[in-house]
Amino acid sequence: MRRQISAWEQFLHQLGLVLVGLFVLLPIWGMVYLAFEGGTMGWPSTFRLWPEEPTLRIFQQVWAQASQSMPFLALLKNSLIVSGGAMFFSVILGTSMAYAFARYRFPGRKPGLLILLVGALLPPVALMTPLYVLLTILKLRTTMLGLTIVYTAFSMPFCVWNMRSAFQAVPKDLEEAAFLDGAGALKTFWRISLPIALPSIAVAALIAFLIGYSEFAMGWLFVDTSANVTVAMAVSGALGVSTFSGSLLSALAILMSLPVIALFLILQRYLLDRLLFLSVGDQT
Numbered sequence: 001m002r003r004q005i006s007a008w009e010q011f012l013h014q015l016g017l018v019l020v021g022l023f024v025l026l027p028i029w030g031m032v033y034l035a036f037e038g039g040t041m042g043w044p045s046t047f048r049l050w051p052e053e054p055t056l057r058i059f060q061q062v063w064a065q066a067s068q069s070m071p072f073l074a075l076l077k078n079s080l081i082v083s084g085g086a087m088f089f090s091v092i093l094g095t096s097m098a099y100a101f102a103r104y105r106f107p108g109r110k111p112g113l114l115i116l117l118v119g120a121l122l123p124p125v126a127l128m129t130p131l132y133v134l135l136t137i138l139k140l141r142t143t144m145l146g147l148t149i150v151y152t153a154f155s156m157p158f159c160v161w162n163m164r165s166a167f168q169a170v171p172k173d174l175e176e177a178a179f180l181d182g183a184g185a186l187k188t189f190w191r192i193s194l195p196i197a198l199p200s201i202a203v204a205a206l207i208a209f210l211i212g213y214s215e216f217a218m219g220w221l222f223v224d225t226s227a228n229v230t231v232a233m234a235v236s237g238a239l240g241v242s243t244f245s246g247s248l249l250s251a252l253a254i255l256m257s258l259p260v261i262a263l264f265l266i267l268q269r270y271l272l273d274r275l276l277f278l279s280v281g282d283q284t
Contacts, residue, residue, distance in 0.1 A: 034250035035059065062251045067234035070226060072255055078144065079230040080259065082219075083212030085148035090159045090208035091201060093152075098163035099189060103175075113164075120157035124218050127153060132221060142224040150222055151212035159204035166200030167193055202270030209263060231256045 005013075035058055037051040066072040100106075101113060119127075131150050132141065140146035170193045178188040194201075216232040223229060229237075235256065238249050 031250045031253055034247045035254050037247055058247045058251045059255070062248055062255060066231075066252055066255075067229065067237055070229065070234075072231075072252070074227075075229060075231045075234050076255075076259070078228060079213055079232065079256075081144050082147045082151055082230060083209045085145075086151035086155055086212035087205050087209040089148070089152045090155045091205050094156055094159035094204060095163055095194070095197075095201060098160045099167050099193065101160065102164045102167035116157045116160050120161060124154050124215070128218060128221065135222065141222055142228070144228060147219060147222045147228070148212070150218060151215060152208075154215070154218075155204075155208035155211045159208055162204045162207075163197060163200050166197035170196045199270045202267040206263065206267055210260065213260065 033049075033051055036054050036056075037058075063072045066075050101109060127150075131153060135141040135146045135149065138146075140149065174192050174196075175188050178192050183191065213230075214232050216230070216236045219230060219233055223233065231252075235249065235252055238252065
């Protein structure tokens with residue numbers, strides 16, 4: 001039986017939640033304020049709650065020329081190619097690999113899982129040299145495909161471990177019942193195991209997309225022309241330009257966040273199912 005908390009404890013809990021909410025929301029509001037503030041030429045020196053001169057001119061300027069004489073749509077296209085490709089390959093390859101690790105016993109299974117775990121815990125910079133050498137040998141280092149391979153390598157270990165636990169949670173009785181009804185291994189995977197594991201697959205897809213979409217430090221090693229620059233690289237490069245104001249940077253960051261919000265809304269149903277599954281599992 002749950003203990004009923006007092007009014008004072010309830011007040012402290014609510015106060016803590018309000019402080020956490022302000023800690024998260026205030027920087028976001030500051031970014032929105034700067035993006036619509038037309039009177040700030042450089043970086044703001046005073047705090048204001050509302051823009052003195054609200055305008056959309058800053059968004060128009062960023063849309064036309066976001067970085068290095070490139071429009072925002074060109075940068076966004078590069079980001080969606082590499083992050084979407086990383087998400088696609090991580091989910092497609094990671095799903096089959098995760099199911100194999102969850103359901104089959106084969107030589108090298110435990111060492112393979114350990115290697116994937118180490119890969120998930122390693123910082124991306126640890127993979128810099130081998131990926132640089134490998135992609136140089138394959139003559140893919142300065143291509144969009146090479147950058148997609150880099151981000152796939154970063155996200156694959158997490159995706160495999162996340163989806164493996166989801167496939168392990170699928171009751172074996174369901175798969176055995178499908179086998180008894182005449183379904184093969186592929187049909188059982190496609191009709192039984194995969195739909196149940198969709199929430200975890202959605203989480204893995206979102207994480208893989210975010211890794212490819214927001215990473216910029218490693219990406220500079222695999223880009224040699226401005227035509228291959230992504231939005232994240234443009235944001236990081238803008239920080240070192242003295243003529244680039246805080247308003248322009250804020251507008252660029254807001255435009256950059258829109259695809260992430262759209263993807264979250266698309267996967268929202270599966271992400272909420274995953275959270276509900278975890279909460280039910282904790283209660284049991």
